[in-house]
Amino acid sequence: MRSRALALLAASAVAALALTSCASQASGGAAAAETVSLKTPTGVTIEMPKEPKAALGFYTTDLDILMTLGFHLADTQPVREDFKTFPAYFPQEPLKGLKTFVNFPEYNFEGVLAVNPDFILNGIGSNTDLDPKLQKIAPTYTYNAFAGNDWRDPFKQLATDLGRTDEYNKWTADYQAKVADVRKRLDERGIHPVVADMAFRDGQVSVGCYGVPCLVFGDLGLTITPLANADAKGLPVGDSTAFSLEQLGGLEGIDAVFAGTNEDGSGLLTTDEALKSNAIWNRLPFVTNNTVYGYNYEMAYGSPSGQTAFLEVVEKALLG
Template sequence: MITLRTALVAVAAVAVLGACGTTETAAPEPASSGSSSAAPITVTDARGKQVTLDRPASKVVALEWGEAEMVMSLGVMPAGIADVAGYKTWVTAATPDASVKDIGTRQEPSVDSIAALQPDLVIMESDDETLVPQLEKIAPVIVAKGSDASRNFDRLHEDLNMIATALGKTGEAARLMSGLEATLADGKAKLAAAGFAGKPFVMADGWKDGSKISIRLFGKGSLVSEVVTRLGLVNAWEGEVDAEWGLGTTDVEGLTALKDPDTRLFYNASDGVDVFADGLASNAIWKKLPFVEKGQVSKLPDGIWTFGGPLSCKQYAEAIVQAYTA
């Protein structure tokens, strides 16, 4: 089974994604905010474990970018994030300020760096659970699911609500989801009015290893597929995908299965390595694909995180609608 961490390591420097930054983010609060008289808070995380905090957390460390985005979008600036430079390349929905410390890579965060920040909460995803015993000696830990291809939109809502509860920001979470739902409803209406309701789409990213180009498809159940499905479009990729992230891998020959001339392909290359425009430009099979021949290939704006929170999903929806209606 593919996990996000495995997929990202497999693609070396490439397998993380991104796009545009048009969405406004709630103004972050200082890390010291929060009332010492606030009542204790108990949340149940993705492990099914109840975690009790003495008061809403305000000094937070996030080990994955989706959760870091959610913390900032809820109005709290994290004390630490894994791979801050990478985050700024791939995620523009919520921006860390200069106070945020880098606590190592997402694959191998530094426990010492986390401890030095003296956080009152550490947020991680299920893939990171082997670190929990060490981190629980430093601060309370809550584990987000991160992805579930059987119900990813509901999972997003649940992860956001869990984090918001721990931060005392449930009102902000409700507003974020309401804003996303409004964007999706508006986008769906615009696409329908332009005659695109029910049209097929494909979302991908890719990487090059020597002369070999591999393509990763975001199949049914992936978060971005859930977003675009709610816009009234249909994911055309029928290949095998994993049960957690909804991701599958193919090569350029595998794309020949996409025969519908109405199919539009979207891809992500936020780090500047564009295997679709550069690596496949002279490939005879690529050039004969219907969506290539018809000019229906769209590179997303840099900095849209395809595994993000409500603001990244909002950016993604807006970019898709723009590509169809511009």
């Protein structure tokens, strides 16, 4: 039933788009000048409005990118199932008055269709089934934001493709200026800790480098623990390292830990009873020195506001 409903809804959307296209053609050459044609990273050529009036970000990070690049947003945007609203570290002014619908981890194509977007930005390019379905709803720029590389590379490419290099350059300049300021103050105070991004799942503590945290560590020139298997830029060169509760002594040598939390700040690994009751864990320097710092886990996935927000988390943790 769900697939049949989706097919009917998608067909309705195509028909609506066709009617819109006919109306645009009837208005003459001025309407044609308001669209642009471009090839997306998937190899699909789309024709989209030069200045979309109702852009939709298919995932949370896509919405942040749309805002950063100055797109006019549709009045309803998707959120994750475990979020009541948009992340608190997003710029709040563009979000005023926006409604939400859940679109992750289950994809809600009916919800997207109901929004009636005129452009969709979709960073979940690793799922090759999504783009054809979204193209039936609105012109869609699909790219892979979660390939394990620096998210800023596809961000730069899409900004170029979409004619938003000025906005991209502004964010980049602002971010780099902030990095330079924090790095200078760390150097002046001789603060050079060994840092780690850490998680506790299924009875194991893992240290690795995925996404924003290690990229910020690299930007600041901090020493990332070798356990993370990352290069100096914070990019992974191997798998994360996992420790059972009996092996936690292997975490010696880490000075400061950063760990993801829920949107409301709950879920920091130091509150887990299995770790709180572990004698080895309680002897680790970052536990005894109270240098475990939480961050909203959504920051890790890679977006302009998430990158800046995590930089501010590190700044506050290390500089006060």
